[in-house]
Amino acid sequence: MVSVRxxxxxxxxxxLLSGILFGLGLIAFFDEVxxxxxxxxxxxxxxxxxxxxxxxxxxxxxxxxFATIGGLFMFADLRRRQALWMKRWLGGVFLGAGxxxxxxxxxxxxxxxxxxxxxxxxxxxxDIVWNVGAAMMIGIGVYLVYKTRRHRKExxxx
Amino acid sequence: MIIVQHIHSSHxxxxxxxxxxxxxxxLPFLLALIFYISCIVISKRNERSWPVHRxxxxxxGILCALTAVIGPVAVQAHGNFTLHMLGHLLLGxxxxxxxxxxAPVTLMLRTLPVPAARNxxxxxxxxxxxLFTNPVFASIMNxxxxxxxxxxxxxxxxxxxxxxxILIHFHVFLAGYLFTISMIYIDPMPHGxxxxxxxxxxxxALASHGILSKYIYANPPSGxxxxxxxxxxxxxxxxxxxxxxxxxxxxxxxxxxxxRPKILEFExxxxxxxxxxx
Numbered sequence: 121m122v123s124v125r126x127x128x129x130x131x132x133x134x135x136l137l138s139g140i141l142f143g144l145g146l147i148a149f150f151d152e153v154x155x156x157x158x159x160x161x162x163x164x165x166x167x168x169x170x171x172x173x174x175x176x177x178x179x180x181x182x183x184x185x186f187a188t189i190g191g192l193f194m195f196a197d198l199r200r201r202q203a204l205w206m207k208r209w210l211g212g213v214f215l216g217a218g219x220x221x222x223x224x225x226x227x228x229x230x231x232x233x234x235x236x237x238x239x240x241x242x243x244x245x246x247d248i249v250w251n252v253g254a255a256m257m258i259g260i261g262v263y264l265v266y267k268t269r270r271h272r273k274e275x276x277x278x
Numbered sequence: 279m280i281i282v283q284h285i286h287s288s289h290x291x292x293x294x295x296x297x298x299x300x301x302x303x304x305l306p307f308l309l310a311l312i313f314y315i316s317c318i319v320i321s322k323r324n325e326r327s328w329p330v331h332r333x334x335x336x337x338x339g340i341l342c343a344l345t346a347v348i349g350p351v352a353v354q355a356h357g358n359f360t361l362h363m364l365g366h367l368l369l370g371x372x373x374x375x376x377x378x379x380x381a382p383v384t385l386m387l388r389t390l391p392v393p394a395a396r397n398x399x400x401x402x403x404x405x406x407x408x409l410f411t412n413p414v415f416a417s418i419m420n421x422x423x424x425x426x427x428x429x430x431x432x433x434x435x436x437x438x439x440x441x442x443x444i445l446i447h448f449h450v451f452l453a454g455y456l457f458t459i460s461m462i463y464i465d466p467m468p469h470g471x472x473x474x475x476x477x478x479x480x481x482x483a484l485a486s487h488g489i490l491s492k493y494i495y496a497n498p499p500s501g502x503x504x505x506x507x508x509x510x511x512x513x514x515x516x517x518x519x520x521x522x523x524x525x526x527x528x529x530x531x532x533x534x535x536x537x538r539p540k541i542l543e544f545e546x547x548x549x550x551x552x553x554x555x556x
Binding site: 175177179182183186190197200 | 477480481482483484485486487488489492519526527530531533538539
């Protein structure tokens with residue numbers, strides 16, 4: 121068993137939070153740069169939007185912009201405290217990224233219909249890849265978070 | 279489309295920015311530059327140095343503000359919404375940020391004679407100052423002002439009345455400056471608000487800026503052609519992001535320094551490491 125330092129246990133929550141924030145920011149940035157700006161599959165304002173969609177997009181964009189930077193500063197803080205728990209942090213990254221992508225794929229694309237991934241026939245294929253990808257990221261995230269939590273329990277028991 | 283552009287050009291062609299508003303708007307900034315430099319000269323005489331980078335930031339900030347209020351950008355901003363938005367970015371976001379980073383209050387406090395400096399501190403500690411530097415108040419002044427300007431008839435009215443033009447431009451700068459200093463503390467701030475509070479309000483304010491820029495993209499202010507509003511809206515969106523990232527970075531950096539574990543500080547001191555203080 122890999123030994124875990126007491127600092128890592130102490131800042132277990134901050135490791136997870138930092139990872140989630142960075143994951144959210146990373147995937148939102150990736151979505152915006154790759155799909156909005158490089159591929160131009162969909163845009164920041166597709167005319168069919170609703171007011172709620174506009175507001176939720178704006179809030180999310182501002183939050184993800186902050187989360188990327190804030191998450192990395194928390195990462196630096198954990199490092200200088202020698203409390204960085206890479207496995208748990210990565211778990212947070214996958215969890216954050218996956219959750220956003222699933223929210224985007226289900227709520228924004230399908231329920232609010234703000235924009236679709238791409239304006240082609242059989243968009244369902246893209247939807248499946250998008251949402252299954254999201255679910256896989258959440259799965260990896262949950263697994264890593266679960267693993268690092270079990271270590272904690274064992275350590276407490278000893 | 280042709281009709282829209284015709285109305286647009288005839289509307290804006292008549293009302294060009296005259297000399298008077300340009301002079302009135304530029305004057306305070308020129309005075310601010312002279313004031314700052316004078317403070318440095320007096321400081322030097324008292325054998326107190328002032329960092330070159332702060333002077334550079336102040337000068338650049340003044341230049342950005344001047345670019346927005348006099349010269350070709352200011353003159354053409356009436357007929358060209360994209361240039362108007364460039365002016366907004368310079369006057370309301372970039373100039374306030376650069377000038378806030380130049381720590382003018384710190385410079386003033388160290389230059390003034392002690393009794394006068396005490397009076398300044400008293401003002402800084404006063405109740406109204408506590409309200410003005412509340413991030414919520416500053417955000418409402420800043421973002422609220424922009425929403426009113428671009429979604430009501432205030433925008434076309436600004437081009438009709440010179441006094442309104444001057445008033446709005448001052449408001450944009452002052453609200454931008456207030457917003458910046460309410461989020462990041464470079465100068466002494468007697469009533470500090472917690473990082474989390476500032477962070478949450480900042481996210482909401484940035485969201486409102488992003489939403490407004492998309493709203494403008496789809497709903498041009500009256501008298502603005504659709505294509506012009508789209509370019510202007512995108513400039514506002516991405517330009518806003520570029521400035522916001524600096525404000526967020528500095529806010530987080532200050533948190534990072536303040537959250538420094540005490541034990542680490544002790545170790546660094548005992549090993550003779552240089553510790554950078556904010």
